[in-house]
Amino acid sequence: MQILEGLKRKSILFSWWQWHFSFMPKRLLEIWKNFLKFGLYYFSVPLLLTTFFSHFHRYKWEYPTRGFDLGKILETAFSNLISRIMGMIFRFPLIIVGTLFEIFLIFTGVLVIIFWIFLPLFLILAFFYGFSLLF
Amino acid sequence: MAFRFYFNLEEAPIFEALSWENAPGFKFAPILKKVFLIFFLLFFFIFLFGFFSQRIDFFPVKLDQKLNQKLLGSSIIFLSFGVLFWTQEAFFCYLKDPKVKVELKKVIANPEKYNLAEFLDFESAKTVFFAEKFAKTKRIPLNSSVLFYSLLTLNPKVNFIFYRCLLDLRIIKKKLEDYFKICKKNTKEESFETFENSILEALKIAEEKGHKKIEIGDLFLSLAKHDLVFKKILIEADLKIEDMESLTWWLESLEKEEEKRKKWWEWENLAKIGSIGKDFAAGYTITLDKYSIDLTKEVMKMGYPEIIGHQKEIEAMERILARKEACNDPLIVGEAGSGRRSMILALAKKSIFGESLPEVNYKRIVQLNLPALLAQLESLEVVESTLERIFREVILAGNVILVIDELHNFVGGGKMARAGTIDISGILTPYISSPHFQVIGITTYEGLHRNIEQNPSLLSFFEKIEVSEISRQETLKLLERLALKLEQRYQKLISFPALRDIIKYCERYITATPFPEKALDLLEEIMVHLAQSREKILLPKHVAKIVSEKIQVPVGEVEKTEKEVLLNLENLLHQRVVDQDEALKEVSAALRRARTQVTIRRGPIGCFLFLGPTGVGKTETAKALAEFYFGSENRMIRLDMSEFQNVEDIPRLIGSPGEEGLLTTPVRENPFSLILLDEFEKAHPNILNLFLQVFDEGHLTDGLGRKVDFKNTIIIATSNAGYQMIFKAAKENKDWTTTREQLINFLVENGIFRPELLNRFDAVVLYKPLTKENLLSIAELLLKKIQKQLKEKQIDFIIEDPLKEKIVELAYRPEFGARQMQRVIQDKIGNALAEAILREEIKRGDRIGIDHETFRVVKKGSF
Structure with a gap:
């Protein structure tokens, strides 16, 4: 009976080891990936980057198709340029915020995983520190 | 080589979780986690108060620094314990779900190669473990019923299924306990076989559902298929395996949804927040x-x-x-x-x-x-x-x-x-x-x-x-979704048999609208009705009542009065149709079969071909049937098929863009009808071919591509083709079965009807020519109609035998049947009465008769 109990304890310790140092870090990585994906999705960073030079809300002016009117062409080109600059101005802050958010998530993720790996140690230290404060 | 069932729970990885489940560290982890975290918050809050009170003069009460230090120490200890138990809880969740390396498909192909206990999830393993212990304690062999008892004891969530079926869990458990007293006598091997079968079946179910392991719902379904006690309970409650499957799906989908909702960190939940760019x-x-x-x-x-x-x-x-x-x-x-x-x-x-x-x-x-x-x-x-x-x-x-x-x-x-x-x-x-x-x-x-x-x-x-309509099963799933919302809105319980019956009746009786809308609408409508009553639970009887009201045809359990009508249908029809016993018998038998659902047929309720000379009661039988079976003569759709002698007439029959079909539109609008196709033989052969599908499959696609359902109709085609043979047979007093065969041969040989068409009729019924005795009865029936009308005017009309005989004498022409008699009665009796009423020769309270020689109204006193 004692042997069986011993085996059981050994097995549970091994399971715990596997869970804490293999299963959970993998799971945390998956969650981290979800958050990173969400950050990009929420601020639409890839889309804003690919359309960075596009017109502001697709406001664009058509070039004259008949005849040659330099004034009209320049006017249209200028209007389109302004629309594109406006688009850039509006997209830029969101790209920056999105990128900062991603950087924050990267650091947070690394910290969380490190914290998790050292959690048993932290718990022991916290326990002793707490007791040292008590007595 | 005999099949070797290898099942050892103690060797399976899941046993580790089972053996640790009751260890205090795991058992109380969820509660202790909460307790310690609450203590941490409490102590930490007091510590913060003390911390700020020492530094800011504004606070009236100041805590001692040493005390504050102890508060901080305590909160750190509580926090570490809280986190420790939280990790314990998470770790136990991991223990409960050991990885399975083999696919269930492979296991099913060679079950003897694997320890089947390895493919149980935690809940199922716990159920089996309890069943083994229970069987040992009670000294009964381990069988499927013990497993079922264990499942009911350990898994309160299956109560959801029984609750929806209006079954009492306590009564079921009592039945099982009673069974255990008897099953002690059974041999161990016999009993264990039911256990084996349940596990193997659960494996198959799990694989079909795409589960990685046997879950509790899979075990439950396999028991519904293999356990005798469970099967008996289902039969008694009028439930089938499919019902259990549907209920298990309902339970599992709710659990899955809840589980998904809790995992807020998953991509699907995060994506719900949306995006701003x-x-x-x-x-x-x-x-x-x-x-x-x-x-x-x-x-x-x-x-x-x-x-x-x-x-x-x-x-x-x-x-x-x-x-x-x-x-x-x-x-x-x-x-x-x-x-x-x-x-x-x-x-x-x-x-x-x-x-x-x-x-x-x-x-x-x-x-x-x-x-x-x-x-x-x-x-x-x-x-x-x-x-x-x-x-x-x-x-x-x-x-x-x-x-x-x-x-x-x-x-x-x-x-x-x-x-x-x-x-x-x-x-x-x-x-x-x-x-x-x-x-x-x-x-x-x-x-x-x-x-x-x-x-x-x-x-x-x-x-x-x-887009075709969705299946019954899919509609049932939608109904289950809707049921939860309606229950919340109306504060009433919706039983599963009621939902199942909604699907059943919608499929059978509400054919104009497709699934799922007709079922969803019906459920909403029934709930509104139920909300007006005091009843707390929606039962099948409520569904049957509303459906009957909607379609004006009795559905559900056959009512007592309806039973009497069906059993006496021949006699009822005889009230309107004279003689023709064989025809009425055939028709009545077909209707009884349809109403009691003894035969499963795809076509209409009944298709009959009535053959016989004119005026012998063919149309009258149809009218009487419409009245007795569908409740009114108005439920008859009558088509003179001599109007459809060309192929170009097909659009008139089945409709076309801009034109309603004479056959399809009334059937779509009123699917519970009797369709009378007069002079059927006169229709174009291509039109007759259209009916092949109707008789066989019970549906027809109209000119606009819509499927028209004929399953709730009775189709009667009449024809007087070959009536001379019937007259001859009647004259020579021939056997009617032989005559019918000869007549059918005649119809086929002369190309009047094709054999495949005749084969599709439930019965080809011969109507005999009417004899003088029959005509006497018909005369009485017709005169009684006049008598009834005069009674409303408070005039008593006495029908005498000489009058009847005189009418028959005047009307008897076998080739016209009873039709000539109607004319005679109209001419002689009807006219005489009308004139007498207008001349005020007869008035209210008079008792009258008609002289059979002169056809004059004779006063016979007053009443």
């Missing part, structure tokens, strides 16, 4: 927003409902939309109520999560609200210019998929001149030819044929997706 790359749609419904937002509001049914059609829609050519616009064709709009909502959901194709992902699905646009704008010119603006906005926005519901109402093919309508095809065509303009049209078959097909150039830009 997607619109930056899209153009503004100010006019469109004003006259549209944003289905993407609607899906978000609805909480991203689960997609049930039409998966293939949705995928086809995505593929068409993803094309980079002009023909990238799907046209959804289906009956209203078949779930066409739900398909669009499903597309919107996939688009939100980016689960569709790149050309569809993250786009707005917007439904153009044309009726609102037409109602709000004053002139047609303004409407047209607004539509132009809207379509331009759709192209410029670049992220809009436009939906036009009931497209046929707005694409007229030049035939639209009604107020409140507009033909948008002219405005739509230039835009729709652009691959950047994605539009989904929704229409019906009728609308497609009648309007859209009249505009081939517009139609060429669309690709049709035909």
Whole structure:
């Protein structure tokens, strides 16, 4: 009976080891990936980057198709340029915020995983520190 | 070689979790976690108070620094314990779900190679473990019933299933306990076989459902199939395996949904928050927003409902939309109520999560609200210019998929001149030819044929997706979803048998509308009725009552009065039809079979061919049947088939765009009818061929592509072809069975009816010519009708035998049957009575007779 109990304890310790140092870090990585994906999705960073030079809300002016009117062409080109600059101005802050958010998530993720790996140690230290404060 | 069942729970990895489950560290971890975290918050809050009170003078009470230090120490210890138990809890969840390396498919192929206990999930393993212990303690062999008892004891969630079926768990457990007293006598091997079978079946069920291990629902279903006690309980409660499957799906889907909802860190839940930058790359749609419904937002509001049914059609829609050519616009064709709009909502959901194709992902699905646009704008010119603006906005926005519901109402093919309508095809065509303009049209078959097909150039830009109604099982799933909402709204319980019966009756009796709408609407309607009553639970009897009221045909358990009608149908028919015993017997028997559902047939309730001379009671039988079976003579659809002698008459019969079918439309509108096809032999052979499908399958596709259901009709075709043979047989007093065979041969040989048509009738019934005795009875029946009418005028008409005999003498012409008699009675009796009433020779309170020689009214006193 004692042997069986011993085996059981050994097995549970091994399971715990596997869970804490293999299963959970993998799971945390998956969650981290979800958050990173969400950050990009929420601020639409890839889309804003690919359309960075596009017109502001697709406001664009058509070039004259008949005849040659330099004034009209320049006017249209200028209007389109302004629309594109406006688009850039509006997209830029969101790209920056999105990128900062991603950087924050990267650091947070690394910290969380490190914290998790050292959690048993932290718990022991916290326990002793707490007791040292008590007595 | 005999099959070796290898099942050892103690050797399975899941046993580790089972043996640790009751260890205090795991057992109390969830509670201790909460307790310690609460203590931590409490102590930490007091510590913070002390901390700030020492530094800020404002606080009236100040805590001692040493005490504060101890408070901090305590809160750190509580926090560490809280986190410790939290990790314990999480670790135990991991222990409960050991990885399975082998696929269930392989295990099913060679079960003897594996320890089957390895493929149980924690709950199932716990159930088996308890069952083994229970069997040992009670000294009974381990069998499926013990497993069932264990499942009921350890898994309170299955109570959901029994509760929905209105079964009491305590009574079931009592039945099992009683059974255990008897089963002690059974041999161990015999009993264990039921246990083996249950585990093997559970494996198969789990594999079919795509589970990695046997879950509690799989075990439950396998027991429903293999355990004798469970099977008996189901039979007693009028429940089937399919019902258990549906209920298990219901329970599992609710659990799955709850589980998913809790995991807020999963991508699906995070994506629900939405995004803020997607619109930056899209153009503004100010006019469109004003006259549209944003289905993407609607899906978000609805909480991203689960997609049930039409998966293939949705995928086809995505593929068409993803094309980079002009023909990238799907046209959804289906009956209203078949779930066409739900398909669009499903597309919107996939688009939100980016689960569709790149050309569809993250786009707005917007439904153009044309009726609102037409109602709000004053002139047609303004409407047209607004539509132009809207379509331009759709192209410029670049992220809009436009939906036009009931497209046929707005694409007229030049035939639209009604107020409140507009033909948008002219405005739509230039835009729709652009691959950047994605539009989904929704229409019906009728609308497609009648309007859209009249505009081939517009139609060429669309690709049709035909939507059929969803299956019974899928509809039941939708009903289960709706039931939860309605229960909350009306505060009443909806039993599962009631839901099941809704599906059953809808399929059988409500044929004009497709699934799922007819079932969902019926449930809502029944709940409104139930809300007006004091009853707390929706039962099958409530469903039967409402359905009976709706269709005016009794459904559900056969009522006592209806039973009497069915059992005495021959006698009832004899009240109106004289003689013709064989014919009435055949018809009555067919109806009894149909009502008690003894035979499963695909065709109508009954199809009969009545052969015989004119005026012998063929039509009268049909009328009597309509009255007794469907409740009124008005339930008879009568068609003179001599009007359909050419192929060109087919559209008149089954309808065409712009023309209602003389047969199909009344049947669609009133599916519970008797169809009388007079002079059937005179119809064109191609028209007769149409009936082959009706007699065989019970449905016909009308000229507009709609399926018309004939399952609830009785079809009677009459013909007097070969009546001379009947006369001859009657004269020579021949055997009627032989005569019938000879007549059928005659009909086939002379090409009047093809053998495949005759074979499809339930019975070919011969009507004999009427004898003088029959005519005497008919005379009495007809005179009694007059007597009844005179009674309403308070005049007593005495029918004497000489009068009857005189009428028969005057009317007896075998080739005309009883029809001549009606004329004689009308001429001689009817006229005499009418004149006497007008001349005031007879008045109220008089007792009269008719002289059989002169046909004059004779007063016989008063009453």
